[in-house]
Amino acid sequence: MSYFDMASAAPLHPVARQALLAALDDGWADPARLYREGRRARVLLDAAREAAAEAVGCRPDELVFTPSGTRALHSAVAGATAGRRRTGRHLVVSAVEHSAVLHAAEPYDTVQVGVDRTGRVDPAAFAAALRPDTALACLQSANHEVGTVQPVEEVAAACRAAGVPLLVDAAQSLAWGAPPDGWSLLAGSAHKWGGPSGVGLLAVRKGTRYAPQEPADERESGRAPGSLSLPAVVAAAASLRAVRDAAAAEAARLGALVERIRTRVARTVPDVEVVGHDRLRLPHLVTFSCLYVDGEALLTALDLAGFSVSSGSSCTSSTLTPSHVLKAMGVLSEGNVRVSLPPGTAEEDVERFLAVLPGVVAEVRAQLGAPTAGSAGSAGAAGDSAGSAADAGSTEPGAGLLVDSLGKLCPIPVIELAKVIGQVPVGGLVTVLSDDEAARLDIPAWCQMRGQEYVGVRPAERGAAYVVRRRG
Amino acid sequence: MSYFDMASAAPLHPVARQALLAALDDGWADPARLYREGRRARVLLDAAREAAAEAVGCRPDELVFTPSGTRALHSAVAGATAGRRRTGRHLVVSAVEHSAVLHAAEPYDTVQVGVDRTGRVDPAAFAAALRPDTALACLQSANHEVGTVQPVEEVAAACRAAGVPLLVDAAQSLAWGAPPDGWSLLAGSAHKWGGPSGVGLLAVRKGTRYAPQEPADERESGRAPGSLSLPAVVAAAASLRAVRDAAAAEAARLGALVERIRTRVARTVPDVEVVGHDRLRLPHLVTFSCLYVDGEALLTALDLAGFSVSSGSSCTSSTLTPSHVLKAMGVLSEGNVRVSLPPGTAEEDVERFLAVLPGVVAEVRAQLGAPTAGSAGSAGAAGDSAGSAADAGSTEPGAGLLVDSLGKLCPIPVIELAKVIGQVPVGGLVTVLSDDEAARLDIPAWCQMRGQEYVGVRPAERGAAYVVRRRG
Numbered sequence: 032m033s034y035f036d037m038a039s040a041a042p043l044h045p046v047a048r049q050a051l052l053a054a055l056d057d058g059w060a061d062p063a064r065l066y067r068e069g070r071r072a073r074v075l076l077d078a079a080r081e082a083a084a085e086a087v088g089c090r091p092d093e094l095v096f097t098p099s100g101t102r103a104l105h106s107a108v109a110g111a112t113a114g115r116r117r118t119g120r121h122l123v124v125s126a127v128e129h130s131a132v133l134h135a136a137e138p139y140d141t142v143q144v145g146v147d148r149t150g151r152v153d154p155a156a157f158a159a160a161l162r163p164d165t166a167l168a169c170l171q172s173a174n175h176e177v178g179t180v181q182p183v184e185e186v187a188a189a190c191r192a193a194g195v196p197l198l199v200d201a202a203q204s205l206a207w208g209a210p211p212d213g214w215s216l217l218a219g220s221a222h223k224w225g226g227p228s229g230v231g232l233l234a235v236r237k238g239t240r241y242a243p244q245e246p247a248d249e250r251e252s253g254r255a256p257g258s259l260s261l262p263a264v265v266a267a268a269a270s271l272r273a274v275r276d277a278a279a280a281e282a283a284r285l286g287a288l289v290e291r292i293r294t295r296v297a298r299t300v301p302d303v304e305v306v307g308h309d310r311l312r313l314p315h316l317v318t319f320s321c322l323y324v325d326g327e328a329l330l331t332a333l334d335l336a337g338f339s340v341s342s343g344s345s346c347t348s349s350t351l352t353p354s355h356v357l358k359a360m361g362v363l364s365e366g367n368v369r370v371s372l373p374p375g376t377a378e379e380d381v382e383r384f385l386a387v388l389p390g391v392v393a394e395v396r397a398q399l400g401a402p403t404a405g406s407a408g409s410a411g412a413a414g415d416s417a418g419s420a421a422d423a424g425s426t427e428p429g430a431g432l433l434v435d436s437l438g439k440l441c442p443i444p445v446i447e448l449a450k451v452i453g454q455v456p457v458g459g460l461v462t463v464l465s466d467d468e469a470a471r472l473d474i475p476a477w478c479q480m481r482g483q484e485y486v487g488v489r490p491a492e493r494g495a496a497y498v499v500r501r502r503g
Numbered sequence: 504m505s506y507f508d509m510a511s512a513a514p515l516h517p518v519a520r521q522a523l524l525a526a527l528d529d530g531w532a533d534p535a536r537l538y539r540e541g542r543r544a545r546v547l548l549d550a551a552r553e554a555a556a557e558a559v560g561c562r563p564d565e566l567v568f569t570p571s572g573t574r575a576l577h578s579a580v581a582g583a584t585a586g587r588r589r590t591g592r593h594l595v596v597s598a599v600e601h602s603a604v605l606h607a608a609e610p611y612d613t614v615q616v617g618v619d620r621t622g623r624v625d626p627a628a629f630a631a632a633l634r635p636d637t638a639l640a641c642l643q644s645a646n647h648e649v650g651t652v653q654p655v656e657e658v659a660a661a662c663r664a665a666g667v668p669l670l671v672d673a674a675q676s677l678a679w680g681a682p683p684d685g686w687s688l689l690a691g692s693a694h695k696w697g698g699p700s701g702v703g704l705l706a707v708r709k710g711t712r713y714a715p716q717e718p719a720d721e722r723e724s725g726r727a728p729g730s731l732s733l734p735a736v737v738a739a740a741a742s743l744r745a746v747r748d749a750a751a752a753e754a755a756r757l758g759a760l761v762e763r764i765r766t767r768v769a770r771t772v773p774d775v776e777v778v779g780h781d782r783l784r785l786p787h788l789v790t791f792s793c794l795y796v797d798g799e800a801l802l803t804a805l806d807l808a809g810f811s812v813s814s815g816s817s818c819t820s821s822t823l824t825p826s827h828v829l830k831a832m833g834v835l836s837e838g839n840v841r842v843s844l845p846p847g848t849a850e851e852d853v854e855r856f857l858a859v860l861p862g863v864v865a866e867v868r869a870q871l872g873a874p875t876a877g878s879a880g881s882a883g884a885a886g887d888s889a890g891s892a893a894d895a896g897s898t899e900p901g902a903g904l905l906v907d908s909l910g911k912l913c914p915i916p917v918i919e920l921a922k923v924i925g926q927v928p929v930g931g932l933v934t935v936l937s938d939d940e941a942a943r944l945d946i947p948a949w950c951q952m953r954g955q956e957y958v959g960v961r962p963a964e965r966g967a968a969y970v971v972r973r974r975g
Contacts, residue, residue: 229732260701
């Protein structure tokens with residue numbers, strides 16, 4: 032088995048495991064107690080806080096441990112906005128923040144700053160969104176789905192100039208180095224750096240207005256109620272230090288492997304889009320989307336072949352909507368695969384993945400009856416199988432061809448579109464009726480990839496009607 | 504070392520440790536993922552949920568894991584009241600609930616139902632406090648400081664009749680058996696049953712209105728956002744099953760040891776009050792308070808003698824106020840000691856504690872210049888050392904003696920009172936000026952223990968003036 036989903040979770044780092052076992056013996060007591068077991072626990076907690084603060088680049092008394100990165104983000108949004116209640120309830124966030132930030136921001140007057148096709152926010156656009164009543168701005172250090180690194184320092188400068196505190200979600204980057212300067216609040220999650228799950232951290236710079244919104248509690252400066260798992264906290268801190276020590280070497284090694292994946296996938300898998308920034312990116316993460324592929328089927332096939340990866344495709348989400356990150360980027364969401372390599376990933380595992388992938392994708396496509404490379408939808412040439420495949424394909428008088436894909440899920444609407452595009456003359460229109468949320472993203476993305484013209488979408492009796500003009 | 508603070512935390516149960524180690528290997532992945540590491544984690548999570556649900560007496564889909572017992576209580580109060588927003592914002596809680604409940608209840612229109620001197624609520628009084636606009640009632644299964652078991656079933660019946668959901672904080676009793684029937688919501692904490700810290704549980708009975716107040720999250724039915732520590736959850740469930748299997752035998756064994764402590768302390772330590780119900784109590788926990796003793800000094804001396812216990816005395820709290828539980832019971836708070844025995848506590852450790860305790864108490868009293876048994880304050884006989892000890896002892900014209908204890912902390916005001924009581928004639932008054940919060944509780948408690956009459960308290964220029972009439 033090759034586990035390539037480091038960005039979700041990772042096996043416990045050996046150093047973390049060792050620290051955890053030691054702390055199970057020495058750190059089980061309540062660190063607030065005066066007896067020796069309590070004092071011993073307090074020493075461990077203090078040392079863990081110091082180590083974590085050093086890795087984050089803050090003072091120990093600015094950092095608290097939380098039950099998860101998600102809870103750190105929730106507390107940060109609630110506490111920072113409450114601390115600036117009199118300023119207003121306006122929030123500025125990037126459109127590709129982790130869902131923990133987006134959900135925490137729901138009760139506020141929140142503006143989402145869009146990103147370009149690489150997933151990166153424009154600092155000027157972010158700055159322009161700041162208002163006199165902006166209580167808080169939120170920007171991740173790097174994106175969790177596509178790996179794109181954000182311009183945190185530029186955005187931080189704009190926030191500072193506007194007097195707006197900036198919350199940086201550093202979950203994906205803390206393993207790789209100290210976060211960029213300029214944050215007011217910062218959150219992280221231990222199981223993204225080889226620590227145990229169930230440990231997050233929240234740092235609040237001295238001078239940042241902050242009013243905890245959880246019920247009062249004496250622990251963690253009143254910012255994270257409830258008993259911590261001290262052994263897990265100790266393990267988290269030990270692991271952070273260990274991965275940081277190896278970060279430069281691992282970044283170089285994994286970065287080269289990721290570069291190899293980016294290049295090779297684009298070359299060996301037809302109709303694929305490698306997404307995310309090609310240079311300003313996390314070293315260990317690469318994401319691509321495959322036309323005419325069902326993401327869940329692809330994940331299952333890869334799992335059978337021995338590879339654990341994740342996906343932002345709609346069919347792999349409980350809500351059947353594509354990932355909000357891919358949506359904000361405007362890239363293809365079908366057949367989406369995120370590969371994130373754990374430290375120590377062997378070159379031969381990556382080679383094996385690259386060797387297996389094209390066949391797996393072809394197989395999934397074949398099962399779906401997808402057009403093959405060189406056929407109509409793929410190469411833009413006239414095809415002949417369209418009539419039979421697009422069941423409801425019919426000529427709409429004066430409006431080209433109508434494809435009824437109602438009730439069909441991603442990637443079927445796009446496959447049906449690809450199959451009939453060759454049936455209309457160059458300049459002619461195909462209209463796809465679809466009630467699948469993914470079509471909204473994937474039909475325009477298909478047009479861009481295939482060099483066809485996306486005319487637009489209009490509401491239909493059921494779902495929406497997507498109009499495409501044949502170009503080539 | 505003898506660790507007698509099970510009610511705070513306990514070393515990991517051997518079964519929990521074993522389960523934790525196994526789950527570190529098998530349960531580190533995200534259980535929501537489709538690949539095999541994720542599926543393996545899901546199997547562990549499902550099994551842990553089933554085991555915990557069985558121990559609680561609910562369906563697995565009624566139970567979620569939370570990052571701590573405290574967070575379970577916070578979520579329960581917020582979610583249950585939000586679910587009944589239209590009913591009202593009135594809450595009924597016992598005055599001796601855990602601070603997590605009391606703090607969570609602060610934003611509401613909350614009435615605290617008092618307890619008797621044993622720490623037990625009167626079900627009729629609780630029922631009488633329920634109103635048509637009561638959104639939620641909260642009652643612990645047993646008290647965490649004095650061990651008194653609450654009449655949960657009677658209160659549950661009253662709540663059911665009134666149509667009010669009942670939240671039962673079962674943290675202290677889950678190790679000992681299934682909770683009493685009738686709860687609508689129930690919370691627990693793993694490190695009270697030998698599981699790891701950082702794991703709580705929240706059960707919500709089907710049919711109970713519940714609207715989670717945390718930001719949206721897919722995990723744990725949307726009731727506990729953020730990644731769980733799955734290995735810790737697995738360990739918690741394993742430990743709960745293990746302690747339950749041994750509960751009856753341990754309850755009998757520890758119950759006898761606790762009975763021995765109750766009897767022997769009362770006999771061998773002068774001027775002591777054993778608090779809590781003598782029969783309706785947790786098997787492993789006993790609390791007593793020692794007149795004329797500084798709680799922190801006593802804890803330190805016991806720690807030096809090799810015993811780890813906790814205290815509800817004001818001097819051991821960061822806020823310098825006595826425990827709200829002792830306050831609600833109206834019992835002495837000075838020199839307070841809580842002993843809670845972990846499973847497997849050896850009889851000889853308890854014997855050693857009982858052998859050491861009287862000497863340790865005497866030593867702490869001697870350091871404070873406290874009256875000895877048989878002297879004025881203690882036996883009610885006339886003393887002769889009072890003049891020198893009560894620095895500001897002066898005769899208030901027509902009002903007996905005035906003792907100025909301003910600026911002095913527990914137990915000094917009570918010691919000074921005890922020293923001068925013999926100087927006034929029977930029927931005469933002593934007035935103690937004190938700005939120590941503990942005096943409000945301890946001067947009346949002293950009167951009750953010493954057979955003197957507590958006349959009352961009135962505000963003074965600084966602090967308050969406590970008036971005592973000599974009886975014997």
